[in-house]
Amino acid sequence: MRFRHIPKVELHCHADGIADAAMLREIEGRGISLPVTAEALQAAVPVRNLDEFIHWFRVADPIEGDPERFKPILAVHVARLIAQNVTYTEIMLGTSELPRDDGKLIEEFGKFREYVTGLEGGKIQVEFLVAVARNRPPETLEKLADRLIRLRAANLVFGIALARLHEAGVGIEIHAGEWAGPESVWGALENGFPNRIGHGVAIFQDPRLVERFQRDRLHVEMCPTSNFKTRSVDPLEAHPIRRARELGLSFSVSTDDPGPFECSLESEYELLAGQFGFQEHDFEVMAENALNARFQPQLRYAVHG
Helix, strand or coil: CCCCCCCEEEEEEEHHHCCCHHHHHHHHHCCCCCCCCHHHHHHCCCCCCHHHHHHHHHHHHHHCCCHHHHHHHHHHHHHHHHHCCEEEEEEEEEHHHCCCCHHHHHHHHHHHHHHHHHHHCCCCEEEEEEECCCCCCHHHHHHHHHHHHHHHHCCCCCEECCHHHHHCCCEEEEEECCCCCHHHHHHHHHHHCCCEEEECHHHHHCHHHHHHHHHHCCEEEECHHHHHHCCCCCCHHHCCHHHHHHHCCCEEECCECHHHHCCCHHHHHHHHHHHHCCCHHHHHHHHHHHHHCCCCCCCCCHHHC
């Protein structure tokens, strides 16, 4: 591919949206059985709207709830990222992927972390965030906050989206401005203490928001293929990523859920070049901005330099 030589950074990818049929066939070929077949996932694509996206997740749902099931998936995924010259990535885990036993939380997740570190091979740095739905009951959120603060203190998880965690030094990412309008982004800024906004396509509908993102250098994780395939942006040419570049905002590109959206970071780069006129320098700036917006302060490998 044209852009393989450029070191890449991805900040917005959900673990439960990584699997695809080819990946499951590879895993099955290693003698590993998962509760979803390659044929079932293949039948759930292509995704062309929100309803089909939701259907894909219903098909893939049996994979969730056990971090052990994600080990072979992450093994293939990390190898793919390395092949694309991705040097740093942050992957979002659902709360169901965290060990359930509070007494063994650090020990068990630490083993999971150790397994993933072994996949890196000194070529990529993989870090984890935890995605939490904001409609959870307050008592549930408080319990999650306790667990996530412990994981952050142990250097096992680096991002979440709760005010109390902001006070504990945890990086905050909030999905906003994807389906709702600018008001959702304002709400996130005023109540969520975000360092980064996921998607954020509605930012560009409000000049005051644009000024806020320019002034504060708030980072936007943009996912063009995801937005087009779920039809939160339609047509594709209307996606505001070109506008973000023109305005000099801090933004990056990510796959969001590469399984249902049948995309990769390389294909996103190809899309930005072909559809929006991005040049190699634009990609270099974008990767630098993404790396500067990361939640893990320490870089372990010289490949980032």
